Amino acid sequence: MAKLLEVSDFSVGFGAAQPVKGVSFSANPGEMLAIVGESGSGKSLTALGLMGLLPRHAKAGGQIRFDGRDLVGLRERDLRRIRGRDIAMIFQEPMTSLNPVLTIGDQIIEVLRIHEDLSRRQARERAIALLDLVSIPEARRRIDEYPHQLSGGMRQRVMIAIAVACNPKLLIADEATTALDVTIQAQVLQLLDNLRVQLNMAVILITHDLGIVAQWADRVVVMYAGRKIEEGLPGEVFDRPYHPYTNGLLSASPRLKADYHYRDGPLSEIPGSIVSAAGEKGCSFRPRCPVARPSCASVVPQLIALPAGRQVACPYVPAIAEKAHVASVG
Amino acid sequence: MSLLSVDRLSTHYAGAAGTVRAVDGVSLDIAEGETVALVGESGCGKSTLGKSLVRLVDPSSGSVTFKGKDVTAMAGRELQSVRRSIQMIFQDPFASLNPRQTIRTILTAPLAVHGIGERKQREAIAAQMVAHVGLPADSLDRYPHEFSGGQRQRIGIARALILQPELVICDEPVSALDLSIQAQILNLLVEMKTELSLSYLFISHDLSVVRYFADRVLVMYLGRIVESAPTSELWNGAKHPYTQALLAAVPDPSRRKQAAPITGDLPSPHNPPAGCRFHTRCPLATDICRAEDPVFRQFGSGHAAACHHAQ
Amino acid sequence: MNSQKLGTLAGQAIDFAPQTKVERDQPAPEAPKQPRWTHIHAPDVRASVSGTAWRGMRRELKVFLGNYNALFGTAILLLVALSALLAPLLFPGDPLEMVARPFLWPGQNPAYPLGTDSMGRNVLAGIVHGARISLTVGLAATALGLTVGIAIGAVAGYFGGLIDDILVKFIEIFQTIPSFVLLVVLVAIAQPTTATVTIAIAIVSWPTVARLTRAEFRAIREKDYVQAARSLGFGHARIIFREILPNALPPLIVTSSVMVASAILMESALSFMGLGDPNRVSWGSMIGAGRDVIRTAWYLTALPGLAIVFTVLSLNLIGDGLNDALNPRFSEDR
Numbered sequence: 001m002a003k004l005l006e007v008s009d010f011s012v013g014f015g016a017a018q019p020v021k022g023v024s025f026s027a028n029p030g031e032m033l034a035i036v037g038e039s040g041s042g043k044s045l046t047a048l049g050l051m052g053l054l055p056r057h058a059k060a061g062g063q064i065r066f067d068g069r070d071l072v073g074l075r076e077r078d079l080r081r082i083r084g085r086d087i088a089m090i091f092q093e094p095m096t097s098l099n100p101v102l103t104i105g106d107q108i109i110e111v112l113r114i115h116e117d118l119s120r121r122q123a124r125e126r127a128i129a130l131l132d133l134v135s136i137p138e139a140r141r142r143i144d145e146y147p148h149q150l151s152g153g154m155r156q157r158v159m160i161a162i163a164v165a166c167n168p169k170l171l172i173a174d175e176a177t178t179a180l181d182v183t184i185q186a187q188v189l190q191l192l193d194n195l196r197v198q199l200n201m202a203v204i205l206i207t208h209d210l211g212i213v214a215q216w217a218d219r220v221v222v223m224y225a226g227r228k229i230e231e232g233l234p235g236e237v238f239d240r241p242y243h244p245y246t247n248g249l250l251s252a253s254p255r256l257k258a259d260y261h262y263r264d265g266p267l268s269e270i271p272g273s274i275v276s277a278a279g280e281k282g283c284s285f286r287p288r289c290p291v292a293r294p295s296c297a298s299v300v301p302q303l304i305a306l307p308a309g310r311q312v313a314c315p316y317v318p319a320i321a322e323k324a325h326v327a328s329v330g
Numbered sequence: 331m332s333l334l335s336v337d338r339l340s341t342h343y344a345g346a347a348g349t350v351r352a353v354d355g356v357s358l359d360i361a362e363g364e365t366v367a368l369v370g371e372s373g374c375g376k377s378t379l380g381k382s383l384v385r386l387v388d389p390s391s392g393s394v395t396f397k398g399k400d401v402t403a404m405a406g407r408e409l410q411s412v413r414r415s416i417q418m419i420f421q422d423p424f425a426s427l428n429p430r431q432t433i434r435t436i437l438t439a440p441l442a443v444h445g446i447g448e449r450k451q452r453e454a455i456a457a458q459m460v461a462h463v464g465l466p467a468d469s470l471d472r473y474p475h476e477f478s479g480g481q482r483q484r485i486g487i488a489r490a491l492i493l494q495p496e497l498v499i500c501d502e503p504v505s506a507l508d509l510s511i512q513a514q515i516l517n518l519l520v521e522m523k524t525e526l527s528l529s530y531l532f533i534s535h536d537l538s539v540v541r542y543f544a545d546r547v548l549v550m551y552l553g554r555i556v557e558s559a560p561t562s563e564l565w566n567g568a569k570h571p572y573t574q575a576l577l578a579a580v581p582d583p584s585r586r587k588q589a590a591p592i593t594g595d596l597p598s599p600h601n602p603p604a605g606c607r608f609h610t611r612c613p614l615a616t617d618i619c620r621a622e623d624p625v626f627r628q629f630g631s632g633h634a635a636a637c638h639h640a641q
Numbered sequence: 642m643n644s645q646k647l648g649t650l651a652g653q654a655i656d657f658a659p660q661t662k663v664e665r666d667q668p669a670p671e672a673p674k675q676p677r678w679t680h681i682h683a684p685d686v687r688a689s690v691s692g693t694a695w696r697g698m699r700r701e702l703k704v705f706l707g708n709y710n711a712l713f714g715t716a717i718l719l720l721v722a723l724s725a726l727l728a729p730l731l732f733p734g735d736p737l738e739m740v741a742r743p744f745l746w747p748g749q750n751p752a753y754p755l756g757t758d759s760m761g762r763n764v765l766a767g768i769v770h771g772a773r774i775s776l777t778v779g780l781a782a783t784a785l786g787l788t789v790g791i792a793i794g795a796v797a798g799y800f801g802g803l804i805d806d807i808l809v810k811f812i813e814i815f816q817t818i819p820s821f822v823l824l825v826v827l828v829a830i831a832q833p834t835t836a837t838v839t840i841a842i843a844i845v846s847w848p849t850v851a852r853l854t855r856a857e858f859r860a861i862r863e864k865d866y867v868q869a870a871r872s873l874g875f876g877h878a879r880i881i882f883r884e885i886l887p888n889a890l891p892p893l894i895v896t897s898s899v900m901v902a903s904a905i906l907m908e909s910a911l912s913f914m915g916l917g918d919p920n921r922v923s924w925g926s927m928i929g930a931g932r933d934v935i936r937t938a939w940y941l942t943a944l945p946g947l948a949i950v951f952t953v954l955s956l957n958l959i960g961d962g963l964n965d966a967l968n969p970r971f972s973e974d975r
Contacts, residue, residue, distance in 0.1 A: 039479075182371065182579045183575060183579045187589065208509055214582075215586060253509055254539050254541065259562075261541075261561065261562075262520045266517040269513045269514045273481075381868075426869055427866055428870075439873075439883070440873040440875075489869065
C-alpha cells in the first residue's frame with residue numbers, strides 16, 4: 001500500500017532556535033497515527049508544517065511528500081488548493097477556531113464552494129448532510145445557528161464537519177479533544193474513528209493523552225524536544241517502552257496504572273522539565289534521564305530500527321543491544 | 331467531628347439569561363487528614379463550590395461550618411483569621427502569580443498581612459518554604475515569568491501553605507501541566523499533606539488523577555452531588571448512572587476502538603431539567619425520574635448515591 | 642512502585658527494567674529533608690543576575706530604547722524641558738518687556754535671532770519662557786487629572802455594584818459636556834491664572850483616565866492572583882495598591898503622554914483666545930498676538946506654532962514608543 005504521507009527529516013527553525021529537528025514519519029491511508037509529546041516537543045509545529053501554516057519567519061527544511069508531491073517549498077497558491085481539500089486540520093479551541101460572526105452553515109458552505117464547483121443550494125444541502133454525518137441533531141434547523149449558541153462538543157463537531165467537507169485524504173487533529181469533557185471527548189473520538197473508516201481518511205492525532213493513544217491509535221510516534229524518539233504500535237510501546245522518556249511518561253501517568261493509590265507510594269517522576277533540553281549537544285533528554293551515560297552528552301542518538309516498524313532513538317536500551325538486527329535509520 | 335461541614339449550600343449567580351444555579355443544595359463533610367475529591371465536568375459547579383468555601387464567592391444560602399464555627403456568617407477580623415486555616419491552590423500557573431512581584435514578596439506578603447513575625451523571620455520562613463517545594467534558594471529574587479509552569483505551580487503551593495492552613499482547596503492544580511510535571515506536583519502535594527497534616531478538597535475533572543490521589547470521591551452534576559464513595563468503591567462499584575458513564579468514558583486501552591459514549595450534551599445550568607437532573611441523558615430514566623428529585627440513599631459504609639434506580 | 646531515583650548512573654552497569662509493575666511491599670519513601678534536584682543539571686531558571694527592582698522593567702526599557710522614533714521624541718522633549726528650565730538664565734527679565742524695534746524679522750539682528758513682535762518683544766525669549774508655561778501646565782494638569790481619574794476609576798472598578806453605578810454616572814456627566822466648552826466656561830468663571838487653567842484642564846481630562854482605570858481594574862480583579870490575595874486575607878487597600886494598580890499602569894502610562902500633549906494644546910488654545918494668564922507669555926498667546934499681522938509678519942504665528950507642533954509630536958512619539966514597550970505580548974505578562 002503506497003504511503004499517503006511521508007515526512008523525511010523535517011525541521012523548523014526560528015533564527016538560532018530549532019524547535020523541530022529532523023523528524024521523519026509516515027502515514028498510510030485509513031490509518032490513525034498518534035503523535036505524542038508534551039510542551040516543547042515540537043508536535044504542533046510539525047502539524048502546522050504539514051499544512052504549510054508555519055509563521056512567516058520560520059524556516060522549514062526537509063521533505064514532506066504527500067500523495068507524491070513535496071509540500072515543503074510549495075508555492076502558497078498550490079498549498080491553498082491542497083489545504084481544506086486534501087489535507088484538513090482541526091484545532092483545540094473550537095470557540096476561537098470558528099468565526100463567531102458567521103453561522104455554522106456559512107462556514108461549511110464557504111469551504112465547499114472554495115474547493116468545489118457547487119451552487120449555493122447544492123452547497124447548503126451538502127452542509128446539512130455533513131452536519132448529519134457528525135451527529136448534530138436537527139441539522140436543518142441548526143445550520144443557521146451561530147457558534148456561541150452551541151456547546152463545546154457541538155462546536156468541535158462543526159469543526160470536524162468543515163474539515164471533512166471535501167473528503168480530505170488526511171485529517172490532522174491538533175489536541176482536538178484536550179479542551180473537552182471526558183464524556184464529550186469519547187463521543188468526538190468515536191466520531192473521528194467512524195469517519196476514518198467511512199471516508200478512508202488517514203488521521204494524525206496530536207495529543208499528550210496516552211490513554212487516548214492506547215485506545216484509538218494504530219501507530220504512535222513519541223516526540224521530545226523537537227525529535228522523534230520512539231515509534232511503534234501502541235500496545236507494544238506501552239507494554240515495553242524502550243526510550244527512557246517514554247518509560248518515564250508511562251510510569252508517571254496515573255491513568256495507565258489502575259488501582260495504584262497515593263498510600264501505596266509516590267508516582268514515578270521525570271525530574272526537571274523540558275527547559276533543560278536547551279543547549280544540549282547530545283541527547284536532549286540527558287539532563288532528566290535516569291540511565292544517561294557520559295557519551296550521551298556529545299552524541300545525538302540516531303533512530304534505531306527494530307522489527308515490526310518499531311523505532312527508538314536511544315542506543316543504550318539493553319533489549320536493543322540483544323537484538324540481532326541493528327540497522328541505523330535516519 | 332469533621333473539619334469542614336457543608337450543609338445545603340447554594341450559590342447562585344445573576345447571569346445575562348437569568349439566574350445560574352451553579353451550586354444548588356450541596357452537603358458534604360471533610361474529616362481531618364482526609365483527601366476528598368470533587369469530580370465533574372465543566373459547568374457542574376465544582377469550581378464555584380470551591381470558591382464558596384473560601385468565601386471568594388459568597389454563597390446564597392446554606393452553611394459552611396469549619397471546626398464548629400459558621401464561616402458563611404463571618405466578616406472582618408474573624409473571617410481573616412479563618413482565612414489562615416482554609417487556603418486555595420489555583421489551576422492556571424501562568425495566571426495565579428502577580429507578574430510584577432518577586433517570589434519573595436509573593437511569599438512574605440501573606441505573613442505580613444497576618445502579622446506573623448518580623449521581616450527577617452518572614453524571609454526565613456519564605457526561604458524554608460521555597461526549599462520545601464523543591465525550588466532553588468535564589469528563586470526568591472526572581473519574577474514569575476522566569477519560571478516554568480510546573481515551578482510556578484510549586485510557588486503557588488508554597489504560597490497556599492505558608493500560613494500553615496488545615497484545609498487546602500486544590501482547584502484543578504495539575505490540569506494545566508504536562509504529564510511528566512503532573513506526577514511531580516502530585517507527589518509534592520502528598521508530601522506536604524503528611525508533613526503539615528493537611529486535609530485536601532481536590533477538585534478535578536481527571537478521573538485517573540483522582541483515583542490515585544483521593545481517599546473519597548464526590549461526583550457532581552449540574553450543581554448537585556450525585557454520588558459519594560471511598561475511592562476504590564467508586565471504581566469497583568459505582569451506583570449512579572452518571573458516574574458509570576464518566577468512568578466508561580475514560581480512555582481505556584483494553585477497549586480498542588470502541589467508546590461507550592453517553593448521548594447528548596450537558597443541559598444549561600440556567601434551567602436544569604425538572605426532577606432528576608440527569609434524566610435527559612440517562613439510560614435508566616423513567617417517569618419518576620422526570621418528576622421527582624432523588625434523595626441520597628446509602629449503599630454501605632460511606633457510599634451514597636442520589637438515584638431512583640440504583641441498586 | 643520504585644520512586645525513580647535521581648542522578649545519572651554514569652559508568653555503572655544499567656539494568657533497565659520497564660517500570661510498569663506495582664511493588665506493594667515497598668513502603669513509601671520518606672520525604673526528603675533537603676531541596677531536591679540539586680544534582681540534576683537542569684537549568685530550569687534563566688540565569689539572569691542583578692536583582693533589583695529595575696529588573697522587572699528591563700525588557701520594557703530595552704524595547705523603548707531600541708525605538709528610534711521614541712528616542713527622537715525623547716530628545717526633542719528634553720530640549721524643550723531644558724530650555725524651559727534655563728529660561729530665566731538665558732533670558733533674564735520679563736519676556737513681555739519691550740527690548741527693540743518692533744517687527745524685526747528673524748536673522749535681521751543677531752541679538753534677536755528670531756526677531757521681535759508687534760510690541761518689540763524678543764520672540765526667542767517668548768518661546769523659551771512660553772515653554773515653561775506649556776510644560777508646567779501640561780505636566781501639572783496631567784498629574785492632577787491622573788490622580789483624580791485613577792482614584793475614581795479604581796474605586797469604581799474594584800468595588801463594583803452600587804458604588805460603581807454611581808461613579809459611572811458621575812463620569813458620564815463629565816463626558817457628555819463638550820470638553821473645550823467646559824474648559825472655557827471654567828476659566829471664564831474663575832480668575833485666569835496658570836493655576837486655574839491647570840485645574841480646569843485637569844477637570845476636563847480626568848474622565849478618560851477614570852474610564853480606562855475602571856476597565857483595567859475590572860479585568861484584573863478577576864485574575865487568579867487577585868483571587869489568591871483575597872483568599873489570603875489581604876485588605877482592600879493592599880489589593881488595590883499592591884496587587885492591581887502596578888498591573889493596571891501600562892495603558893495608563895501610555896495615555897498620560899498623550900494627555901500631556903492634549904493639555905498643552907488646550908492651554909495654547911485658551912491663551913490664543915486671550916483666556917489664559919495675561920501676565921505670562923505662552924505660545925498660544927504669542928500666536929494670538931500675531932493674528933492681526935499674519936499676512937505681513939507671519940513668523941510671529943509660525944514660530945510659536947512650530948514650537949507647539951514639535952512638543953506635541955515628541956510626546957506622541959514617546960507615547961507610541963511606550964505603547965510598543967508596555968504592550969503585553971503574552972497574557973502572562975500581566
